[in-house]
Amino acid sequence: MIKIQGSSRLVNRGLRGLLASAVAGAAAVLLPVAAAVPAHAVVGGSAAIRGQFAPIVSIQKGTAQHSCTGTLIAANRVLTAASCADGTTAAALKVVAGRHHLSGTTPNQQTVEVAQIVKHSGYQASTHANDIAILKLKNPVTLDGIYVALADLPTSSAGSPTGNVTVAGWGATREGGPVSDSLQWTEIPTVTNTQCKTAYGPSAIYPGMICAGVLATGGKGDCTSDAGGPVLKGRLLVGVHSWARGCGRLLSPGVSSGVSHYRNWIDANIS
Incomplete structure (x- = not known):
């Protein structure tokens, strides 16, 4: 946060x-x-506008509908802040690609579980130094180039x-x-x-x-x-x-x- x-x-x-x-x-x-x-x-x-930011994803933590934001850099990799993974495990995180509204379900929306969190080894929560992480997804999302794409x-x-x-x-x-x-x-x-x-x-x-x-x-x-x-x-x-x-x-x-x-x-x- x-x-x-x-x-x-x-x-x-x-x-x-x-x-x-x-x-x-x-x-x-x-x-x-x-x-x-x-x-x-x-x-x-x-x-x-829907599709304007096709690489963006919503990150869910636990039962929360939306906790943080991330960006697709590969079909099964999301770049985000290390602070978004503080105090949690990969099993507690999900990534939603192709999302536009948080309420309901957007057509082409894909929800994928996170297999692994890779935080920068130099990350410091107290100073925000090296606040960067990669989320490795259990399964790749389907890239359609319109609503789900890579940055x-x-x-x-x-x-x-x-x-x-x-x-x-x-x-x-x-x-x-x-x-x-x-x-x-x-x-x-x-x-x-x-x-x-x-x-x-x-x-x-x-x-x-x-x-x-x-x-x-x-x-x-x-x-x-x-x-x-x-x-x-x-x-x-x-x-x-x-x-x-x-x-x-x-x-x-x-x-x-x-x-x-x-x-x-x-x-x-x-x-």
């Missing part, structure tokens, strides 16, 4: 007015970022993504709210490692972490139960969502495990 500190919602308009000078001062030490789009339903996102992976030399990225999931659409019944998505700008360290403190950002969010105003980003979900550049899976301070708060970008950084680890553990 995404670690949420505090229970306050995004700053309201009145409070934003009072904090304008503080935000301006903080923004002065940050590089320019894209302006926020007003939130209208992930936080600040829109309902996805592309960047090379190990690709480096951190720049520009806008897309995040998607069934997480809460507001901080403190319930999960969304329909798959949501939104586009947010990446922020530099320096900007991310300014937001969270130098000791909070570890090698391999990448950050994205609307720093100046907030209003968009991953939320509870979006952990493990994809950060995409088109069909290229550039990140696996790990944590954030709240949901789409200003000066609080989402932090993900960069897939390029972990590509060699993925290749070594995917078989």
Whole structure:
């Protein structure tokens, strides 16, 4: 689950007015970022069209309908966050591919049991370092290329993504709210490692972490139960969502495990 500190919602308009000078001062030490789009339903996102994110899967833990999110990188392999497998066993997890709504059953939906959890050996729950894992499925899903497909992976030399990225999931659409019944998505700008360290403190950002969010105003980003979900550049899976301070708060970008950084680890553990 995404670690949420505090229970306050995004700053309201009145409070934003009072904090304008503080935000301006903080923004002065940050590089320019894209302006926020007003939130209208992930936080600040829109309902996805069925098949828009064919590689995405819903991860069920125990009797829960939806616990975390993941991405198909092979017919029988799912890339997700190591935190999604904390305190559980492979026998307690199921992966649902081709899912669009959490309620009912989506046509072409496939539910597969998990045979093995492979967490990064350097994963630390307290710091979110190396928050990445592979779920090995008992049986492969059927890839139809429309509703169930594989994500592309960047090379190990690709480096951190720049520009806008897309995040998607069934997480809460507001901080403190319930999960969304329909798959949501939104586009947010990446922020530099320096900007991310300014937001969270130098000791909070570890090698391999990448950050994205609307720093100046907030209003968009991953939320509870979006952990493990994809950060995409088109069909290229550039990140696996790990944590954030709240949901789409200003000066609080989402932090993900960069897939390029972990590509060699993925290749070594995917078989």
